[in-house]
Amino acid sequence: MGAVTAVTDELMDALKALLGERLSTSAAVREQHGKDVSFHEGHPPDAVAFAETTEEVAEIVRLCAAHKTPIVPFGTGTSLEGHISALKGGVCIDLGRMNSIIEVNGEDLDCRVQAGVTRKQLNEYLRDTGLFFPIDPGADASLGGMAATRASGTNAVRYGTMRENVLGLTVVTADGRIIRTGGRARKSSAGYDLTRLFVGSEGTLGVITEVQLRLHGIPEAISAAVCPFETLEGAVNTVILTIQSGIPVARIELLDEVQMGACSEYSDLGYPALPTLFFEFHGTEAGVKEQAERVAELASEFGGRDFQWATQQEDRTRLWQARHDAYWAAKALKPGSGGWATDVCVPISRLAECIMETKRDIEESGLLAPLVGHVGDGNFHLVYLLAEGDEEEYRRASAHNDRMVMRAIAMGGTCTGEHGVGYGKIPFLQAEHGEAVALMRQIKQALDPDGIMNPGKVLPA
Amino acid sequence: MGAVTAVTDELMDALKALLGERLSTSAAVREQHGKDVSFHEGHPPDAVAFAETTEEVAEIVRLCAAHKTPIVPFGTGTSLEGHISALKGGVCIDLGRMNSIIEVNGEDLDCRVQAGVTRKQLNEYLRDTGLFFPIDPGADASLGGMAATRASGTNAVRYGTMRENVLGLTVVTADGRIIRTGGRARKSSAGYDLTRLFVGSEGTLGVITEVQLRLHGIPEAISAAVCPFETLEGAVNTVILTIQSGIPVARIELLDEVQMGACSEYSDLGYPALPTLFFEFHGTEAGVKEQAERVAELASEFGGRDFQWATQQEDRTRLWQARHDAYWAAKALKPGSGGWATDVCVPISRLAECIMETKRDIEESGLLAPLVGHVGDGNFHLVYLLAEGDEEEYRRASAHNDRMVMRAIAMGGTCTGEHGVGYGKIPFLQAEHGEAVALMRQIKQALDPDGIMNPGKVLPA
Structure with a gap:
């Protein structure tokens, strides 16, 4: 791939003419946009462009493409493998201002949002509709970023990941074209699955600017349960048997004795420092009860003790808040x-x-x-x-x-x-995929021949 | 893309040396391999190669690639849009002899099969394991062909399509490399989703030779129901509300009054010639009962009358056999x-x-x-x-x-x-996908620069 170029004065002038105050080169803004929440080293971009429309993103990409200058898309900066580090400089496109919920189709259980809408913002918006969007990585990430990294979270065991819940995308290609992938039909055999190709491509094939998402009905009944185990094996074997039995648990989370001790302390839960499973069951009143009873039975076979139900919203919220605070509880250790x-x-x-x-x-x-x-x-x-x-x-x-x-x-x-x-x-991709990595590289080369899209990510050099 | 070439004597000799008797140029074999079960015109290939291993497929592809000769992969020939017509001649690779079930991992609910294994063969094999593979297009298609066309069927509303149920593939690329895509983990964010790119690519990007599939546990309880409606709108509105209510029906099939009349006559069902819904419910004993009751209630609101349960295996089989014979019943009209x-x-x-x-x-x-x-x-x-x-x-x-x-x-x-x-x-692809078709073409060009893989399919010329 061709060598990429730093931001020239000419490019900077053109971007300023397009964006005015919405182009920043301040050190603080650049630093903040070049470092995610991981341990990986940050690299600030040369400039940060705050885009407001898909057309504007396309224009920025066209300008950068003409100068062979790198582009790094940015959502909330909560990635965990250095995704947003501008390893070769260039222009960061911050999509945070593209935060409109474009449409919600309650009857079809889908919606379309701009890439900068966060998962919590969407669920807040949906609150009175009886619908929700289940994918919940730890951070309140943007839905564009979640699509780009194929994110999931605690609900994936029941509702799938972004792979299963993105129906379509608007993407700006490396040469600045605007394309729409996928559609609103529940299924289709019409051509190559570009949606799934861009989901998980981490900004290396194009910039995601809109996301069509599958929504789910809020279940009639929800209950949660906590169960400490004598041994970690007992907890894990309970999980395995639960899944193999086809019990449609919505969440099944494990905390080892170290993490459980930390959480119990941090969130004042009053549970022992033992390997512990957190469950959530979704369904009808009767269905939820049946699921919980079956799991309790399995758990007791594997040394689970004191299987505690929480059907009240506030108990559940407290429990899952403790789970979501696991990182902070760990740090407090x-x-x-x-x-x-x-x-x-x-x-x-x-x-x-x-x-x-x-x-x-x-x-x-x-x-x-x-x-x-x-x-x-x-x-x-x-x-x-x-x-x-x-x-x-x-x-x-x-x-x-x-x-x-x-x-x-x-x-x-x-x-x-x-x-x-x-x-x-990156160092592990070849070990996992072997020769398939060469095919990924052919696709990258075809869609981004100059290598300007988030260079240094996903594929080994 | 480069112009493809008909089969030369030199290529034919090389293929014969590789395959011996398993290369056929008989008119009958060629005719049978160039025509699917659709109304579209057939075009016989110049030769048919009966491959037995992935390595052999790779060798055939390498030979054809060296001569820029078209390749058409063939499973059972039950496609419905002319997929297997050898529009530009060339070599048909029949994968029907690659019909081994490589492994079944009961604990992980997955299996790996050669591309020529059919869906019924797999389910027969799984019979005593408590597992099944739900995707059921009308024909007893090969699983490689089903992956290649992103097939589904009556169970998709609950279990998804081939998109959701293929975990990984072995693919021979247009230049004869053997790659493995995907993996056995339930989810992964490791690189481009090549599996989903090949699912639905209809042999235009490579030849699928092995398929890793997700399996499902046979539900504890299954029941079916039939419900005739006064009007077609009533039936369709019952469907819409059922889906929107999140009732996890396994199957929900509509037959209009013409089709129902035909089926009732053909299969001696004794139902009136009215718009009719066929349901199937999967779950626990209690869950199935609850689902059926809810749907019966919804149906009655929309003019559904005489909601008939069938919990006995033989009644269900008879009912679904009638549904599967709909095509023959229609023809009898x-x-x-x-x-x-x-x-x-x-x-x-x-x-x-x-x-x-x-x-x-x-x-x-x-x-x-x-x-x-x-x-x-x-x-x-x-x-x-x-x-x-x-x-x-x-x-x-x-x-x-x-x-x-x-x-x-x-x-x-x-x-x-x-x-x-x-x-x-093909004539509708541009209307549906617009500019995205150009991107599909870029991918095709990257992975098959000489245009030898099933030419004339999927993409407009």
């Missing part, structure tokens, strides 16, 4: 530390083995790393708690992460279940 | 006629309107065209019953189909819900 969130996913039959080996390795590595998992999907995260500036500890964590990722891949799993590749997971 | 199956899909809010306008147009066009639909997805089919050799009637049907497809597209729908593009739906 080691004041002043930074948290490095990892992400692997394996076939569920290998989950117990993968987690147990990983835990042994944590111990042998002398690391503090609580574990949380969207275990219904075979997906789990560690948070390495690392002392600021302790290079040696960082290297130990990094080596542990390498081993964990390669272990997951060897078990038929993936180097990233939901965080994406960014530049942090 | 006009002895000696040929049947042309159409396929459109619209957002469910537009389904009633689309069906009613289409029905009016059938009447005005003086056609006999029973209607069946996977209406839970907004998808429906007509079968035009056309007298052999009646060119004028064929033209009337063709004009009607054009109007129906454009109506569906104008309503936000698609020109094909599940049959694919082949060459029959």
